[in-house]
Amino acid sequence: MPLRRSWVQSANDPGGAFPLNNLPFGVFDDGMGARAGVAIGDNVLDLGAMEGLSMVPGAGFRTGALNDFMAEGPGMWERVRNTLTGLLAEGSAAESQLADVLIPDAMVTMQMPFAVSEYTDFYAGRHHASNVGTMFRGADNALPPNWLHMPIGYNGRASSVVVSGTDVRRPWGQLKGPKFEAPIFAPSRRFDIELELGAVVGQPSTGPISVATADEHIFGYVLLNDWSARDIQAWEYQPLGPFQAKATATSISPWVVTRAALEPFRCAAPEREKELLPHLKDVGPMLYDIDLAVSLQPEDGSEEIISRTNYREMYYSAAQQLAHHTTSGCPMRIGDLLGSGTISGPERENRGSFLELSWGGKEPLELAQGGSRTFIEDGDRLTLSGSAQGDGYRVGFGTCTGRVLAALEDPFA
Numbered sequence: 254m255p256l257r258r259s260w261v262q263s264a265n266d267p268g269g270a271f272p273l274n275n276l277p278f279g280v281f282d283d284g285m286g287a288r289a290g291v292a293i294g295d296n297v298l299d300l301g302a303m304e305g306l307s308m309v310p311g312a313g314f315r316t317g318a319l320n321d322f323m324a325e326g327p328g329m330w331e332r333v334r335n336t337l338t339g340l341l342a343e344g345s346a347a348e349s350q351l352a353d354v355l356i357p358d359a360m361v362t363m364q365m366p367f368a369v370s371e372y373t374d375f376y377a378g379r380h381h382a383s384n385v386g387t388m389f390r391g392a393d394n395a396l397p398p399n400w401l402h403m404p405i406g407y408n409g410r411a412s413s414v415v416v417s418g419t420d421v422r423r424p425w426g427q428l429k430g431p432k433f434e435a436p437i438f439a440p441s442r443r444f445d446i447e448l449e450l451g452a453v454v455g456q457p458s459t460g461p462i463s464v465a466t467a468d469e470h471i472f473g474y475v476l477l478n479d480w481s482a483r484d485i486q487a488w489e490y491q492p493l494g495p496f497q498a499k500a501t502a503t504s505i506s507p508w509v510v511t512r513a514a515l516e517p518f519r520c521a522a523p524e525r526e527k528e529l530l531p532h533l534k535d536v537g538p539m540l541y542d543i544d545l546a547v548s549l550q551p552e553d554g555s556e557e558i559i560s561r562t563n564y565r566e567m568y569y570s571a572a573q574q575l576a577h578h579t580t581s582g583c584p585m586r587i588g589d590l591l592g593s594g595t596i597s598g599p600e601r602e603n604r605g606s607f608l609e610l611s612w613g614g615k616e617p618l619e620l621a622q623g624g625s626r627t628f629i630e631d632g633d634r635l636t637l638s639g640s641a642q643g644d645g646y647r648v649g650f651g652t653c654t655g656r657v658l659a660a661l662e663d664p665f666a
């Protein structure tokens with residue numbers, strides 16, 4: 254599919270993130286209250302105002318969260334997307350009418366796009382699981398016996414999910430002491446990122462759903478950074494998995510790129526090393542070809558890319574994760590957020606966490622501007638970005654960024 258040209262000139266820039274082919278949904282505030290919008294070029298189209306003017310269907314665009322719109326279902330998602338595509342297309346008669354509801358993106362502050370009802374994080378990237386498993390248990394036991402049969406996950410905290418731009422405070426926690434010594438309570442020394450994609454569930458379910466149905470329940474995707482305290486994690490994770498190590502914050506990008514916009518970029522999952530049980534089998538190409546990158550911006554203002562990878566490196570798709578999640582009868586809600594798991598690739602430069610990039614801190618990452626990193630230092634800003642490359646255009650996610658602040662004084666002293 255070629256670029257769909259728009260009368261919004263900045264949307265026709267082949268390097269831009271938000272052409273007419275994209276139309277991601279988000280929530281913004283320009284000082285007049287939070288409402289829904291779509292990104293088009295360098296602008297935000299004010300859906301709240303358009304709903305007031307009956308230019309789009311009444312679908313909850315003035316509520317300050319996308320949940321009501323998602324509740325309307327896939328038919329409405331498609332109807333609104335088609336309406337906007339027509340209104341914004343080159344040659345549309347609506348150009349003069351829409352001038353008042355098109356706001357330069359520099360004039361808005363992006364908000365949380367939806368109320369996160371529940372948050373589950375998976376561990377479904379093959380390279381990440383083998384890297385971490387090799388470090389923790391040796392190469393022969395890298396993958397747990399269940400890993401090639403189902404997407405492993407844990408229930409996270411919806412309360413910890415924050416929108417891109419929010420500062421993240423280095424956490425305190427209980428850390429393992431030196432050999433034979435008691436544990437200590439101290440700020441994390443191994444604070445890390447995890448480069449992930451988050452799937453946003455837009456339809457509820459109350460019992461098991463198939464992989465094909467699960468796919469249709471997904472409204473769209475966001476960039477997701479699962480901030481992780483490795484030293485807290487290493488001490489607490491057995492036998493029930495991560496807890497406080499993952500509870501400080503999880504950042505998401507403000508724009509939800511819809512499943513419809515990603516449709517041209519579908520690609521198959523890697524070859525299956527073990528045949529999946531029937532209820533988890535692929536029902537077609539279920540991943541997406543999305544280039545992803547992580548950049549580090551230390552306090553000195555320099556910036557460099559420290560990792561490049563692609564979402565097609567995942568072993569399990571979001572639809573398979575969602576289907577697996579419902580096998581127990583677990584009800585899923587509108588606004589359920591499913592983290593993909595860290596998306597690493599085969600080479601060192603494709604690793605999506607400092608844990609892997611520095612191989613557990615043993616092989617510091619040398620920075621182009623001088624200095625090195627094993628894990629995040631105070632004042633570092635970490636930014637995720639992503640886009641799918643089309644024919645003369647890109648479907649971009651924008652960025653998901655956060656700066657790490659120094660730990661507070663001992664909170665219990």
Ligand code: CA
Nearest residue numbers: 374447479594
């Ligand atoms: Ca994670």
